[in-house]
Amino acid sequence: MTAAPTVNSAYPAPIEDLLPRARALADALGEIPSRNRLKKELRVGSPKANALRDALAELLTPPAPAAAPEPTEPTPDLIGTPPATPELAPAEQTPPLPASPLEGSDADPGTNITAEVTATARRRPVVWPVLLLAAPAFVAIWAGWVELGKLTGFGKVNLLPGIADGVMLDTAITLPIGMETYAAYALWVWLSGRAPHAARRFAKWSAIASLAIGAAGQVTYHLMAAAGWTSAPWPVTALVACLPVAVLGMGAALAHLMRAEH
Secondary structure, three states, X not given: OOOOOOOOOOOOOOHHHHXXXXXXXXXXXXXXXXXXXXXXXXXOOHHHHHHHHHHHHHHXXXXXXXXXOOOOOOOOOOOOOOOOXXXXXXXXXXXXXXXXXXXXXXXXXXXXXXXXXXXXXXXXXXXXXXXXHHHHHHHHHHHHHHHHHHHOOOOEEEEEOOOEEEEEEEHHHHHHXXXXXXXXXXXXXXXXXOOOHHHHHHHHHHHHHHHXXXXXXXXXXXXXXXXXXXXXXXXXXXXXXXXXXXXXXXXXXXXXXXXXXX
């Protein structure tokens, strides 16, 4: 669509005559034409082009929506007043509830009952019978590991040769100290519920493995002692010799897992 043809005249056309042509040009462009475009197409000067743009803006701008009427306040006659609360007669008033025994005064027995319940809930379970039962087991396990260590080559060694030649240590005691101590600690990590999930899982399986190895070691020693053996066969010696290294690895791994989430 093209603009309306230009008509040359010796007299300048008024705004009213130029406005239909400017409107046709705006419809063809889809927007209000610029001042230079109006000057070029309609052969007018800058003041008349500005006046045509203002007139087109008024024609093409949609009217603003009417403002919603402000709500009028209701008259005092239409405002309802809340109903008055009827006062109860002295005979209809609710009597006060009796005091609860748990909220009594110093002489109230409810106070003593609450104190006794709280003290009972905070009382820790007794663990000394477990220690009494574990003492004989500890002695038997210690003796079995020490004797098995002697049958597999563990014995007295000079810890500091050339420095303190008189310092001697029987390495047979390292077996019960390492194996049984780690097994007890791994059981605590597993069952206490205070360690991270990965540490509890590792402690569970390593504790079961430690207890199983400890039971196998006790059985092996008692069988060899009952048969009168003075030395263990080489497979037993090889396995027992690896136990300190295995305990060290499991203990270091469990320590790292315990601190992994911190």
